[in-house]
Amino acid sequence: SQQGEExxxxxxxxxxxxxxxxxxxxxxxxNLQWYRQNSGRGLVHLILIxxxxxxxxxxxxxxxxxxxxxxxxxxxxxSRAADTASYFCATGLKGTDKLIFGTGTRLQVFP
Amino acid sequence: xxxxxxxxxYLVKRTGEKVFLECVQDMDHENMxxxxxxxxxxxxxxxxxxxxxxxxKGDIPEGYSVSREKKERFSLILESASTNQTSMxxxxxxxxxxxxxxxxxxxxxxxxx
Numbered sequence: 001s002q003q004g005e006e007x008x009x010x011x012x013x014x015x016x017x018x019x020x021x022x023x024x025x026x027x028x029x030x031n032l033q034w035y036r037q038n039s040g041r042g043l044v045h046l047i048l049i050x051x052x053x054x055x056x057x058x059x060x061x062x063x064x065x066x067x068x069x070x071x072x073x074x075x076x077x078x079s080r081a082a083d084t085a086s087y088f089c090a091t092g093l094k095g096t097d098k099l100i101f102g103t104g105t106r107l108q109v110f111p
Numbered sequence: 112x113x114x115x116x117x118x119x120x121y122l123v124k125r126t127g128e129k130v131f132l133e134c135v136q137d138m139d140h141e142n143m144x145x146x147x148x149x150x151x152x153x154x155x156x157x158x159x160x161x162x163x164x165x166x167x168k169g170d171i172p173e174g175y176s177v178s179r180e181k182k183e184r185f186s187l188i189l190e191s192a193s194t195n196q197t198s199m200x201x202x203x204x205x206x207x208x209x210x211x212x213x214x215x216x217x218x219x220x221x222x223x224x
Contacts, residue, residue, distance in 0.1 A: 040218070044215070048212055
């Protein structure tokens with residue numbers, strides 16, 4: 001069962017622009033995480049936001065969480081060609097260490 | 112840095128063969144996971160282990176089994192490989208207590224012909 005749904009499925013932007021990806025989920029969560037995957041490789045953890053947090057920053061990344069709307073967004077500022085990758089949200093449910101991943105957003109940043 | 116390694120990057124097997132995918136982590140993580148990733152479907156959890164010899168089915172366990180005899184090693188077994196098991200297989204590990212990120216291996220792209 002897919003918990004997280006990302007939007008858009010694909011996004012193309014120019015270097016220097018900001019990229020925003022959204023994630024919606026269905027049930028109560030303990031935390032929400034964002035991961036990045038370069039083509040054909042494993043996932044790399046980017047940032048974790050807990051259910052009692054509303055916003056978190058890490059370098060050029062900004063994540064927001066709205067538990068009333070069951071949604072989150074990932075903003076990458078001043079994007080670079082090296083940011084080209086797929087980005088996945090994953091929800092951590094209460095009472096379990098399992099994560100449920102969405103289907104991902106493919107980001108293409110053109111030089 | 113946490114390191115999660117998988118035994119093969121690419122694997123080609125024939126229908127009906129028994130296939131072993133190995134995963135090793137070096138950070139003393141309690142939890143280990145096996146996912147498969149298919150285009151348009153994201154990552155789907157096959158099995159989860161929260162301790163040595165302990166396992167829990169994920170969303171798609173049919174056709175798979177797992178083994179965890181040592182804390183650092185988690186094996187995924189395809190008892191009789193089928194073409195619909197052609198996929199990218201990803202192993203991950205994490206600390207327990209409901210609040211930690213998962214660390215992923217590089218993945219094994221399995222083709223069953």
